[in-house]
Amino acid sequence: MRSITSRKPVAIDPLAFLRGWLRSPLSVGGPFASTVWTAERIAEATLEAARGERGPVIELGAGTGPVTEALLRLGCPPERLVVIERDVEMCALLEERFPGLQVLRGDALRLRDTLFAERIRSACVVLSGLPMRIVPTATASRFFRDALALLPADGAVIQYTYGLRAPLNPSVALSLNLEPTFLGREWRNLPPMGIWRYQQRPA
Numbered sequence: 001m002r003s004i005t006s007r008k009p010v011a012i013d014p015l016a017f018l019r020g021w022l023r024s025p026l027s028v029g030g031p032f033a034s035t036v037w038t039a040e041r042i043a044e045a046t047l048e049a050a051r052g053e054r055g056p057v058i059e060l061g062a063g064t065g066p067v068t069e070a071l072l073r074l075g076c077p078p079e080r081l082v083v084i085e086r087d088v089e090m091c092a093l094l095e096e097r098f099p100g101l102q103v104l105r106g107d108a109l110r111l112r113d114t115l116f117a118e119r120i121r122s123a124c125v126v127l128s129g130l131p132m133r134i135v136p137t138a139t140a141s142r143f144f145r146d147a148l149a150l151l152p153a154d155g156a157v158i159q160y161t162y163g164l165r166a167p168l169n170p171s172v173a174l175s176l177n178l179e180p181t182f183l184g185r186e187w188r189n190l191p192p193m194g195i196w197r198y199q200q201r202p203a
Contacts, residue, residue: 034066034129038189042160043070045183045195046127049156050076053124058115058150059083060108060128065094067127068101082120084108109139112146123150126157132167140172148176148200157198158183162191168198177201 034042046067050057057076062068062083072078082102085091091105106114108130115121126147132140147157161167166180173180183195 033064034193035186035189036066036070038160038186038193039066039070040074041184041186042067042127042129042158042193042195043074043076045197046071046125046158047074047076049158049197050125053152053155055122055124055150056080056082056120058111058120058123058126060111060126061085061130062094062103063087063090063129065097067129068094068098072098080124082115082118082123084111084114109135109143111143112149115150121150123147123155124152125155126150128157128159129161130159131161132159133161133163133165133169137169137172140168141176144168144172144176144178144198154199158195159198160193160195162193164194167194167196173198 046057057071057080059068059071059081062085068081068083071081078101082104083094084104084106085094086105086107088105091103094101094103104114104118106117108114108128111126128147130143135143144157148155159167166173166182168178168180177200178198179201181197181199183197186193186195
């Protein structure tokens, strides 16, 4: 079992997230990290969706770790948290901030391959800040199919977005029989952040 009790304060370069976004806008999604208020609301929605379910909490695109920190602070057992980050600098920062945390460097849009390589084949919830509106339709569909295959029948993907619209194209949600639920908007973020839950509609 991993222990993260030895976490130490780490000075975070305020430009680290911006550099990551400049290197790969598609994988990072936005130029600024989530505020503490946004991180807490996202973490609350994620842990609510995970309640009573078994398996790891999967966080995609953890960046510099504001939501990771909120998840741990609000009670997510560290041994149940798995984060996937594509950017090398941000992976190193996450490992420094949270010693012992399982940080996977990989492409979160290829979720199945990234997790299966680490023998992770199930999850209780998937948290995604990936910019799904600018992801090609076929890629977005594959990602959500892979995420749903990891989850229990009533499991959820928590998806947050900088846009005012639903983060997933409605045609993709319809084709996958997904039910989107708007959980709220955090205005104390730059830009404001919308939080959504996607679940499979009952057959």
